[in-house]
Amino acid sequence: MRGLIAFGLLAVAAIAASVWLAEHPGLVVIDWLGWQLSTSVGIAVLALVVLLGLGILLYRIWQAVMGAPGRLSQSAKLRREHRGYEAVTRSFAAVASGDAEEAERWARKAGELLGDQPLARMVMAEAAEAGEDRVRAARHYRALLEAPETRLYALRGLTRLALEAGEQEAAQDFMRQAYDLKPDTPWVLDRLFQLSESSGDFAAAEKALKEARRRRAMTREEAKRKQAVLRQAKAQALAAEGKASEARRAASDALSDEPGLVPALALKARLERDAGDTRRAAATLEKGWARAPHPQLAALYRSLRADEDPLARVKRIEKLTAKHPGHPESEIALAEAYLEAKLFGEARRHLTAAKALGETPSQRGCRLMAEIEEREHADRAAAAEWLRKAEGAEPDATWICRQCGTQADDWSAHCPNCQAFDSLEWRSPRRVARTLPVAAAPAAGGATDAEVEVVEPELVPEPEAPKRAG
Template identity: 35%
Template structure:
């Protein structure tokens, strides 16, 4: 309000001054005489002032026209002028509008529209690092691989966008299955951005896929140094790579190197079961039984596993069943009540023909957590105790359609592996295998159920499903030891259930061990 009043006062004052000045000039009686080309002009002071002001305006107009002409000449010559800046600003505005439209088209999933808008933006803006990226992304969305490759190659030419271009080409090669070129591009990308976690993971996965264990360990160390990998995870994965390298060295006959790598893997990750098993077996080969037992006991204390039990049995392969039970006692005490410990003790007792003790050890696993191994162990106990054929066959019938128990399962894709591997054979995931029970659909069991009459044979009594099972039963676990803890017993008049599954029809209690070996065959 105050400022408005002040402006009004200034305007009134200026008007008053001009009016007073004009009145003063009109009242002056003096005149000015100007002679131009022989002609005389008489000018009053007021007219003289008006002519002077008109002359100033004319001079200003001439100067502006001269500047405009000069600017036009410079514009035509390609020099930067106000005129060029005007047109540049106009083009820049239209270019940014096209750029925004391209980004919005990408967000809407309209690849072709995004390409057109990005091409228009490229003509109006000098921003190839942005427009080429939008063209590449739009081409990928529109499944125009050739156009996308061209755009990514253009990005590689610019130092600012080289990494983005290499990464884009890498993703294309991975999608096309060209892992050879992808590996080289991943190495180049990681050289450009050593701390990029995504490139580190991609290169590590490709190196593991190509079994370049030394290169993979170097990449893993780079991840640790860059702070993108926790130290405990690094130790675990480095142990996995060392174990894979040890297996390869053993296959090549490099025993000393394989031993060193296996023991190194076991030191870094004592809970890695395959590393403990290999380290123990290498110690057994060196005649270091106590060292092998120490490795197995430490690993068993962390993760009870059938492979560890098999390796522990290999330390003294010729011992009697009673001596073996005594030697295994420290292992069994570490995890009393654990399903693997109960199954292991039941198998050991069956081998010693102590079927009552085997039943006590097994407990209710076959009812609470039925799987092929526990049900078959229960069948062996029934056979060893002289049970009826129909009862033994009922347990075996259940084992056919039961879960296979824990197996090496890829946590990324769910693929089941017969043995541990550093990478999944299905999805190439690195260090994704873990010991777990895979999901089992009812549809997967329909085939075995329909085959039961042919496998088990006709029963004189009730069907296997109708046989009342005892209260005390057992549980399964997948075991595939190279040397079984319980030795198989051969016999005649056998009932065949798979290539290695034999149950004798005799009433001899010693045939119970055969059913335990059968469990290993089913699993």
């Protein structure tokens, strides 16, 4: 639109100039070196315009000829860069798909085409790491430290390599540099926390958590949960060193953040019991039962008075379970107490209320029923039948890592297999069905094979967290 307006204005100006020249005729005389040239003003103006146009045309031709080598060079450079970026894309795609050899091949190509550009260094570092060539990967990451725009990326890569090599102190040093560079980056704060807590530096870990919360890198609930687990890990470490009073305070701190943290409840109650303060231990367990009924808490509660009369124990267990009535663990705790007191009818009733004997009985429920049959009626056949049912029953709950599926007898802040933080949860192992060929009864057409489904309690690990996450 603007071009059309400009053309219109030029046309109007040209017409106006032509009209003015026609109304004011004149003569132009040029006398030069004995030659004399005379013409009208209009012709002179026209000649001047033509000469000016020819001059501009010749200048453009000269400019095009002189600039041709540069343009050809620039075009070649652009084509080279295009091929280099394509190689970068292919290398990153190969890294993501797990093809280390292909990633390395395209990374070398990118390096040849792009030279020492940071992007080429990045893809070569990623490809080297994918191919487990940590020395070369570290060399590329260190080169990337020089560029401000890739320094944080390089520190993250070097931290990862240091952790894989077991160099905890080096990893912490890289993360401190990353924190100085970008203190509000969520992954930096999270990794600082992980490194500090895994090395046993609980004070530094708590400081990292507070900083993450202050900078809104994690929610308040997430920060409180991590702090509770961290404090419980500290309490366990202190208890292992024989520092009972300090361990008890640390467990109390953990419970202030997460009142239903069963390992903290159990540790605090055990330390109070061992110190002779059974009244306080009972209060701790009763308060904890109201939030999180658990067999470990029930066992500790029974141990507070190991030599008491079975009927007196029933009364105490009734007091405990009244904090969370109707919960399966409450019903099973009552069933165990009534069984010990030889009140077999009540034991059966509470097992039924716990839904431990229904269509999907639990192994614990079946074992208790076997004991009831044995002690009440001395019926070994019935007891054996319940024990047989236990083999195919719902597996008992235990501590299981949600990251790798590893089963642990006791809780800890880290999975004993994959070392994931706060990954152990109390639940029943998943069950899988396996199909086994067996010989079927002979039919009219002869012997055939049949398939029988055998259901066994078995761990089914959940997908493992990406190795290089963070």
